[in-house]
Amino acid sequence: MQEGTMTKPGNLHETGGCQRVNTVLSRIGDKWSVQVIMRLSAGSLRFNELKREIGNVSQKMLSATLRGLERDGLVTRSVTPSVPPRVDYALTDLGHQLLVPVGALGDWAFANIDAVESARAAFDAAHSDAARA
Amino acid sequence: MQEGTMTKPGNLHETGGCQRVNTVLSRIGDKWSVQVIMRLSAGSLRFNELKREIGNVSQKMLSATLRGLERDGLVTRSVTPSVPPRVDYALTDLGHQLLVPVGALGDWAFANIDAVESARAAFDAAHSDAARA
DNA sequence: CCGTATCCCTCCGGATACTG
DNA sequence: CAGTATCCGGAGGGATACGG
Numbered sequence: 001m002q003e004g005t006m007t008k009p010g011n012l013h014e015t016g017g018c019q020r021v022n023t024v025l026s027r028i029g030d031k032w033s034v035q036v037i038m039r040l041s042a043g044s045l046r047f048n049e050l051k052r053e054i055g056n057v058s059q060k061m062l063s064a065t066l067r068g069l070e071r072d073g074l075v076t077r078s079v080t081p082s083v084p085p086r087v088d089y090a091l092t093d094l095g096h097q098l099l100v101p102v103g104a105l106g107d108w109a110f111a112n113i114d115a116v117e118s119a120r121a122a123f124d125a126a127h128s129d130a131a132r133a
Numbered sequence: 134m135q136e137g138t139m140t141k142p143g144n145l146h147e148t149g150g151c152q153r154v155n156t157v158l159s160r161i162g163d164k165w166s167v168q169v170i171m172r173l174s175a176g177s178l179r180f181n182e183l184k185r186e187i188g189n190v191s192q193k194m195l196s197a198t199l200r201g202l203e204r205d206g207l208v209t210r211s212v213t214p215s216v217p218p219r220v221d222y223a224l225t226d227l228g229h230q231l232l233v234p235v236g237a238l239g240d241w242a243f244a245n246i247d248a249v250e251s252a253r254a255a256f257d258a259a260h261s262d263a264a265r266a
Numbered sequence: 267c268c269g270t271a272t273c274c275c276t277c278c279g280g281a282t283a284c285t286g
Numbered sequence: 287c288a289g290t291a292t293c294c295g296g297a298g299g300g301a302t303a304c305g306g
Contacts, residue, residue, distance in 0.1 A: 108230070
């Protein structure tokens, strides 16, 4: 982490910055955005290809997620007006750049998921101690 | 991003891994976790210190967030049974390690927030074109 | 001081059906 | 194929009041 940005106590009083950054974090945290970004990292995909790959996502949420990502300038939506219509989604430069920190986070999560899950198990066990000495 | 983990197409079929990783991403994405982790990066804080620093968080959400982080093994909760009671929260090793990728993401967000916001403005303008030629 | 409990309301997200 | 529209349940999250 760098000291010169939002992590320094000196500018934490600038709450506006935290709020704005939070809007980006919220997008990362929502249920499908990361999945979509990951799938598109290999190249552009059509709507139903995306839907098939992710598997358990509804059309509603997929289109909503894609619209959100498009709105944020992270993916492009290319319509080919043929019959049947064809729509391709791809990452923008910004989207590819986002892939770097998101990938780092994903790698951390992947590396530490066992630690987190065992911590959860321990915590839950310690707090359901209706049965103990 | 590394090729060897969850980002490789070869193991995307292992949906269980994605699901598990998603639980961690959800914690990052929730409204207060990142703020708390950031504040605790400088050292331990008491409940109301934390609450005051963040400012607009309710007790309910702060305690819920802290319990979640504690459950995941990211923060510790130290009770000093005095009168009045004193409770200190601090990052665990795992929490400090998480700070690295989270900081990277925060830095990305901070660096690109302008691009994202202008993309949003452009998108919104293009889609509220009830008034045009 | 440090929470928990309750109420209440909004938004997320799934299922289904329909349109271009 | 690529969505939109509608309905609906449930989780998220704020305000307030109360307990240890």
